[in-house]
Structures are given as structure tokens and as C-alpha cells.
Amino acid sequence: MGLGILEDHHLSDVPGTVLLADEGHPSSETNLQHGNGSDTHTILSPQPSDNVNDPLNWPMWKKEVNIIILCLGAMLNAGTNGTLLNASYYAIASDLHTPLTSVVLVSGYNLLAAGCSGPFVCALSRQYGKRPVFLASTLLAIIGTAIGETKMGYKFLLAARIIQGFSTSAFESLVIASVGDTYFVHQRGLRVAVINFILNAASSLSSIIAGQVYQNLGYSWLFHLFQIFLVIQFVAMFLFCPETTFTRNTGVVEDVQVEADLDQGDKETSTHEEMCTYPNDDRPQMSHGGFAAKKTYIQELSVFNGARSGQGFFKSLVGLLLPLLNPAACYVILTSGILNSWYVGSAIILSGVFSGSPWYYSAAQVGYLGVGPFVGGMIGSTVVACFSDSSIKYMVRLDRGIYEPELRLIFMPVAGVASTVGMFLFGYTMSIGANAILCSFLQGLMMFGVVVGIFSTLSYALDAFKSQANEIFIMNMVFKARTQSNEILPHSRWLIIFRRTSCFMD
Numbered sequence: 001m002g003l004g005i006l007e008d009h010h011l012s013d014v015p016g017t018v019l020l021a022d023e024g025h026p027s028s029e030t031n032l033q034h035g036n037g038s039d040t041h042t043i044l045s046p047q048p049s050d051n052v053n054d055p056l057n058w059p060m061w062k063k064e065v066n067i068i069i070l071c072l073g074a075m076l077n078a079g080t081n082g083t084l085l086n087a088s089y090y091a092i093a094s095d096l097h098t099p100l101t102s103v104v105l106v107s108g109y110n111l112l113a114a115g116c117s118g119p120f121v122c123a124l125s126r127q128y129g130k131r132p133v134f135l136a137s138t139l140l141a142i143i144g145t146a147i148g149e150t151k152m153g154y155k156f157l158l159a160a161r162i163i164q165g166f167s168t169s170a171f172e173s174l175v176i177a178s179v180g181d182t183y184f185v186h187q188r189g190l191r192v193a194v195i196n197f198i199l200n201a202a203s204s205l206s207s208i209i210a211g212q213v214y215q216n217l218g219y220s221w222l223f224h225l226f227q228i229f230l231v232i233q234f235v236a237m238f239l240f241c242p243e244t245t246f247t248r249n250t251g252v253v254e255d256v257q258v259e260a261d262l263d264q265g266d267k268e269t270s271t272h273e274e275m276c277t278y279p280n281d282d283r284p285q286m287s288h289g290g291f292a293a294k295k296t297y298i299q300e301l302s303v304f305n306g307a308r309s310g311q312g313f314f315k316s317l318v319g320l321l322l323p324l325l326n327p328a329a330c331y332v333i334l335t336s337g338i339l340n341s342w343y344v345g346s347a348i349i350l351s352g353v354f355s356g357s358p359w360y361y362s363a364a365q366v367g368y369l370g371v372g373p374f375v376g377g378m379i380g381s382t383v384v385a386c387f388s389d390s391s392i393k394y395m396v397r398l399d400r401g402i403y404e405p406e407l408r409l410i411f412m413p414v415a416g417v418a419s420t421v422g423m424f425l426f427g428y429t430m431s432i433g434a435n436a437i438l439c440s441f442l443q444g445l446m447m448f449g450v451v452v453g454i455f456s457t458l459s460y461a462l463d464a465f466k467s468q469a470n471e472i473f474i475m476n477m478v479f480k481a482r483t484q485s486n487e488i489l490p491h492s493r494w495l496i497i498f499r500r501t502s503c504f505m506d
Contacts, residue, residue: 211367419449
């Protein structure tokens with residue numbers, strides 16, 4: 001392997017290492033489907049089947065509509081859901097005459113519900129596909145929000161947040177896996193960057209809006225407005241988001257992999273075939289040319305499209321633990337989970353800190369502090385969206401057309417420096433009662449690093465472990481949810497101590 005990437009001395013076909021360009025390879029070895037337009041020299045990976053229903057063969061407009069609606073679902077069920085009350089904790093505690101720690105703990109239960117539902121989301125998506133899981137998740141969010149808007153009370157709030165939490169898991173993990181179902185390797189960077197921005201930085205925008213809503217319209221309208229968008233997203237997803245999980249017939253070239261001759265150090269291309277079988281009565285209907293008949297729009301509206309895995313439900317649950325045996329997969333889970341937990345922890349304490357001395361901010365003013373991380377996340381997402389795929393193509397040309405998933409990790413040094421410096425300076429400036437704008441800027445610097453780091457690790461996992469993408473992203477979500485829920489109680493207790501100290505008094 002080139003560009004300083006270590007050679008694998010155990011596997012002849014390294015997962016994710018594929019031939020992506022014609023450079024240095026004779027045409028007889030690359031007689032495969034290529035991209036269009038400026039990507040005519042790019043070999044499509046994975047290679048699409050001849051089945052017109054293969055999501056890789058969908059027209060681009062259909063792919064984009066599908067991912068846009070799923071992104072809206074991610075923004076609502078994962079991005080907004082968790083941060084809906086961040087700017088209003090202190091105000092809600094006052095209105096409900098409930099201790100601040102109890103109100104903050106509500107979000108802990110929300111995260112705990114998200115983490116507990118993760119394994120079942122993974123197993124169900126393996127068994128029945130992603131579409132029914134997405135629909136059921138949004139439906140749970142609608143039910144939870146309906147409870148929240150029924151009456152203002154702590155018990156109603158607690159029940160609403162727990163049920164809403166069950167909707168988070170699918171949209172925080174399976175949306176990125178859907179990118180791997182519908183897009184080729186050289187097209188994934190932009191989409192993963194957008195989803196990463198929505199799941200992380202866009203949550204800061206929701207805090208800004210939620211703070212204004214609470215300040216001007218009141219508690220109930222937080223849930224009323226959220227419900228309106230949830231219903232719109234549910235209807236759009238039902239009508240325009242078909243199933244993306246697709247089982248290819250035996251003999252379909254899945255990836256154009258590279259075999260390493262360990263004795264000579266030469267690289268030669270080979271094809272990797274994915275063996276699969278259709279469950280009984282789930283074989284696609286074939287037309288007269290040997291190709292599957294195109295599904296009608298009504299057929300695509302079907303919620304269930306047959307079993308997707310030959311494994312039983314219990315085996316699918318146990319299979320969730322397999323990524324933990326892979327050091328590289330563990331690196332993805334731990335790194336992205338820790339980065340995300342850093343930001344979530346800082347966002348949870350904003351209302352409790354800045355509503356006290358020396359700032360005394362209202363819910364709306366606390367919400368405005370989300371501008372910093374929102375802008376930082378937007379800049380980070382723009383950087384990786386603009387330079388990720390183009391830099392990958394450049395490095396592939398340097399490596400004689402060979403693509404290595406590790407190339408996705410080139411932004412990690414930037415992520416490490418920005419997130420670490422931003423986090424520690426953000427904490428320090430808060431501790432000395434510095435200007436709130438400076439605190440918001442430093443939180444934005446941290447978010448820049450968080451977004452870049454999570455993008456790098458998740459896009460690496462998507463390319464290196466495509467067959468285990470569901471499990472890795474679910475485990476990543478479970479780790480984040482568990483870590484964040486464990487942070488809630490210490491943070492809320494720390495807030496009480498923080499507000500009682502006199503070091504911030506004028």
C-alpha cells in the first residue's frame with residue numbers, strides 16, 4: 001500500500017481497498033463501469049448490478065430527494081430532539097417549581113432511551129430493512145411530542161422525552177449507512193459531511209430557535225411547532241423514501257479490490273463477489289431480458305419488503321458486538337463518541353451557567369450562544385465537503401489508482417488540535433466569567449474540530465467496513481448516548497455548586 005499506509009500481511013483482499021481510477025492499470029483490468037462527466041476515469045465502487053431496482057442505479061434526483069428527506073428526519077429526531085430544551089432548562093425549572101437537577105435529568109433519560117433502543121434498531125434494520133425502522137422512529141417522536149404538548153407538568157415532560165428518545169437511534173446511525181446503500185465511494189464525502197453537520201452543528205441552530213420560542217410563545221409551543229415538522233417529515237418519508245437496503249444476486253461484482261503479492265510487493269486488481277440468497281417468496285420478479293422488473297411507485301410505498309438477512313433476530317443482536325473485536329472499528333466508535341460527548345456536555349450546561357452571575361441571560365439569550373458552535377460546525381462541514389472527495393481523488397492518482405479508506409483520516413490532526421484547544425479554553429473562559437461572545441467563539445472552535453473529527457472517522461468506517469456499517473454506527477450511537485447520559489447527573493450537580501460560588505460576582 002502506498003502513501004505511508006501499512007501493508008496487510010494476513011489478508012489478500014483488504015476490505016475497502018479498491019481500484020478507483022485507471023491510472024497505472026491496463027484497460028483489460030478495468031473493464032468495469034465508470035462514472036459520468038468529470039468522473040469518467042473513476043471506477044464505480046461498489047459496482048452496481050444490472051437490476052434497475054438497485055439503489056445504486058437510481059437516477060440522481062431520486063437519490064438526492066431520498067437523502068434530503070432523511071436529513072430532515074435526522075435534523076428533527078436526532079439534531080433537534082436532544083437539544084430541544086437546552087436553552088430553557090433554568091426557565092422550565094422555575095415554571096414547574098422543580099429543582100434544576102431534575103429538569104436536566106430529563107435529557108439524561110432521553111439519551112438513555114436512545115442508547116437502549118440502539119441494538120433493537122440494528123437488529124430490526126437487518127431483518128426488515130431501514131424503511132420500516134425510520135417510519136416507526138418518527139411515529140414514536142410524534143407520540144412523545146403529543147404527550148409533551150398535552151399539559152405542562154414534570155411527569156408529562158419526562159414521559160415525552162423518554163418516548164422521543166426512542167426515535168433518535170435510527171436517524172443518528174442508519175442515515176449515514178443509507179449513504180453507503182445509494183452512493184458510490186467517490187460521491188459519499190459531501191453527503192456524509194452534510195449529515196454530520198446536521199447531527200452535530202445544526203443542533204446549535206435548534207437551540208437558538210427553541211430559546212426564542214420559549215421566550216415569546218411559551219413552553220407548549222416548543223412541542224406544537226416540533227410536532228408540525230415531524231408530521232411533515234413523516235408524510236414526505238412515507239411517500240418519497242423507498243427502501244435502500246438491497247440484496248444483490250450471486251455473481252455481481254461488488255468491489256474492485258486490490259490483491260497484494262506479499263512476495264513481490266506488486267498490486268494487481270481482482271473482483272470481489274458478494275454471495276447472497278433471497279428468502280422464500282422474496283425473489284424479484286424477472287422480465288424477459290433476465291433483469292428484474294422495475295418496481296412501481298405503489299410497490300415502493302410498501303413498508304416491508306421481505307427479510308434482508310438470513311440471520312435470526314437474536315443473532316443480529318449478538319452481531320452488534322462484533323465490531324468491538326476489531327481495533328479499527330473500536331477506534332471509530334470511541335473517537336467519534338468522545339468528540340460528540342464533549343460538545344453535548346458543554347451544551348447541556350449553557351442554560352445553568354449563563355442564566356446566573358455575571359451574565360443573567362434569559363432563555364432567548366442563552367439560545368443565541370448557539371451561534372458560535374453553529375458557525376464553527378458550518379465552517380468545518382464546508383471544509384470537509386469541499387476538500388474531502390477532491391483530496392481523495394488526488395491521493396488516489398498518486399497511489400496508481402488505488403483507494404484506501406485510511407485516506408479519509410487525513411483531517412484528524414486538524415480535528416484533534418481544534419477540538420482540544422476549543423474545549424479547554426471554553427471551560428477556562430467560563431470559569432473566569434469572561435465575555436459570553438468569547439465563550440461562544442471558543443465553543444465554535446471546539447465544534448469545528450468535533451465536526452471534522454466525526455466526519456473523518458465515520459466516513460472511514462463507511463468505506464472500510466461497509467458490511468458492518470449498521471453495527472458500527474449503532475454501537476457509536478449507543479456509546480455516545482451512554483456516555484452523555486452518565487454526564488448528566490454530575491453536570492447538573494456541578495451546576496448547583498457553580499451557581500453558589502462567589503467567584504463570578506461583580
